[in-house]
Amino acid sequence: MTAKISIQHVQKSFRIQRNLGHLKEDDQPISALNDINLDVKQGEFMVIVGPSGCGKSTLLDLLAGLTKPSSGQILLDGSPITGPNLDRGIVFQQYALFPWKTVLANVEFGLEAKGVPRKERRRIALEFIQLVGLSGFENRYPHEISGGMKQRVAIARSLAYDPEVLLMDEPFAALDAQTRETLQSELLRIWEATKKTIIFITHGIEEAVYLGQRVAVMTSRPGRIKKVLDIPFVSRRSEEDLRSNPEFVRLRHEVWDLLKDEVSRAQEQEKSKSLDSFDPNKSKTLSRGGVING
Numbered sequence: 001m002t003a004k005i006s007i008q009h010v011q012k013s014f015r016i017q018r019n020l021g022h023l024k025e026d027d028q029p030i031s032a033l034n035d036i037n038l039d040v041k042q043g044e045f046m047v048i049v050g051p052s053g054c055g056k057s058t059l060l061d062l063l064a065g066l067t068k069p070s071s072g073q074i075l076l077d078g079s080p081i082t083g084p085n086l087d088r089g090i091v092f093q094q095y096a097l098f099p100w101k102t103v104l105a106n107v108e109f110g111l112e113a114k115g116v117p118r119k120e121r122r123r124i125a126l127e128f129i130q131l132v133g134l135s136g137f138e139n140r141y142p143h144e145i146s147g148g149m150k151q152r153v154a155i156a157r158s159l160a161y162d163p164e165v166l167l168m169d170e171p172f173a174a175l176d177a178q179t180r181e182t183l184q185s186e187l188l189r190i191w192e193a194t195k196k197t198i199i200f201i202t203h204g205i206e207e208a209v210y211l212g213q214r215v216a217v218m219t220s221r222p223g224r225i226k227k228v229l230d231i232p233f234v235s236r237r238s239e240e241d242l243r244s245n246p247e248f249v250r251l252r253h254e255v256w257d258l259l260k261d262e263v264s265r266a267q268e269q270e271k272s273k274s275l276d277s278f279d280p281n282k283s284k285t286l287s288r289g290g291v292i293n294g
């Protein structure tokens, strides 16, 4: 069976220019992703977890078609992704709602872009507002609702235009712990109701194991897929107190075991990055030697 999304040998580098006051160095390539391979099945909930700076958002941007791989390709239903399209909905950490539009108008937005007639737009938008539990808030503006509610609006807006795949980049990271847990279980309910293929990016190990049918663990930069774990809970929502289930605890530990060295390496990279930016001599030497730092 063809994968819904197939990421094949994807590599992504960025060229950056160091600005050291009066000194300007040549562009230096930074390898953000290295040979990423991953197939996601139709209707699957795939979580990608990795340390800070490992290239998670870069991968999501590639899936969204906002940038192109330096090499390799990503296929959606067997065809290469060449740019952004309404076949992929995106939910970011920051809500990205239009502040001057009401909840209803925000949810209707994608439908308008798709050319859905006005009456139909309203019907569909109201259906998705109900699905995310916001009935009664249709006429509120973003500044009148909480962070969790804004993220519900963002999810409703992405789902309303019926994308093939929902891409989520740390959508709950900015929320308080209680709201985050509520939205995690709400998202599972929404996923079960809509049967969408979801690719969800997070730093959070517990979030990854709670949400994912599979969890892909990434290495530190340049990001590669270190291991893909199956999370075998049949219906996670019906499991009582899943987070304290011994199998859940074991899986969470397994993900942490895979991640901990990567997190230390990522922290070392961060440290040397900030030291380098204060040390022109070091940067020059590394540049001449052709060593990539950053």
Ligand SMILES: Nc1ncnc2c1ncn2[C@@H]1O[C@H](COP(=O)(O)OP(=O)(O)OP(=O)(O)O)[C@@H](O)[C@H]1O
Binding pocket: 014, 015, 016, 030, 031, 032, 050, 051, 052, 053, 054, 055, 056, 057, 058, 059, 203, 221, 294
């Ligand atoms: N447009 C860009 N130009 C130059 N470098 C970039 C660009 N985008 C990302 N990078 C670099 O690529 C690496 C991966 O970044 P990315 O934001 O994808 O990581 P991440 O895993 O999402 O990080 P975090 O978890 O902290 O959000 C980082 O070293 C980053 O500095």
